[in-house]
Amino acid sequence: MTVLLVDAANVVGSRPDGWWRDRPGATGRLLSRLxxxxxxxxxxxDGSLVRCERVVAVVEGQARDVPAPEGVEVERAARSGDDALSDCAAHLVEAGVPLLVVTADRGLRARLPSGTQVAGPGWLLAALDETGCAPPA
Structure with missing residues (x-):
């Protein structure tokens, strides 16, 4: 059972779908899918299977106040989203929780605990599409 820790701003920003016109709205749509x-x-x-036990999404900036839908735990970054995500990852790893972090941010990836499994936004968005968690119309 794995916790999926999502860099929401990084995932939202990975597709040029107009998210910059409404960051909170784009983040809310992602959280709804998650x-x-x-x-x-x-x-x-890596091609294996992973059972998603929990989803934790880190939100920041203009999206910090987006409501958390049932099924998604939201970490609201007071300052840097990268700081909040790396801190959250460290706490989960210290607690022995299997973790998969979703981000394309190389600097953030370098700050994660050694051995943390990481996937990019493309992997997550494809997984959401494949599982029928389509974007809202």
Whole structure:
């Protein structure tokens, strides 16, 4: 059972779909899609399967006040989203929780605890599409 820790701003910003016109709205749509993942088994980035127990999304900036849908735990970054995500990852790893972090940010990836499994936004968005967690119309 794995916790999916999502860099929400990084995932939202990975597709040029107009997110910059409404960052909170784009983040809310992503969180709504993520809410369908707890309890599902997904193809992991390495080709194995991963069972998603919990989803934790780190939000920052203009999206900090977006409501958390049921099924998604939201970490609201008081300052840097990268700081909040790396701190959250460290706490989860210290607690022995299997973790998969979703971000394309190389600097953030370098700050994660050694051995942390990481996937890019493309992997997550494809997994959401494949599991029927389509974007709202």
């Amino acid at each position: 809410a369908a993942l707890p309890g599902r088994t997904l193809p992991a980035p």
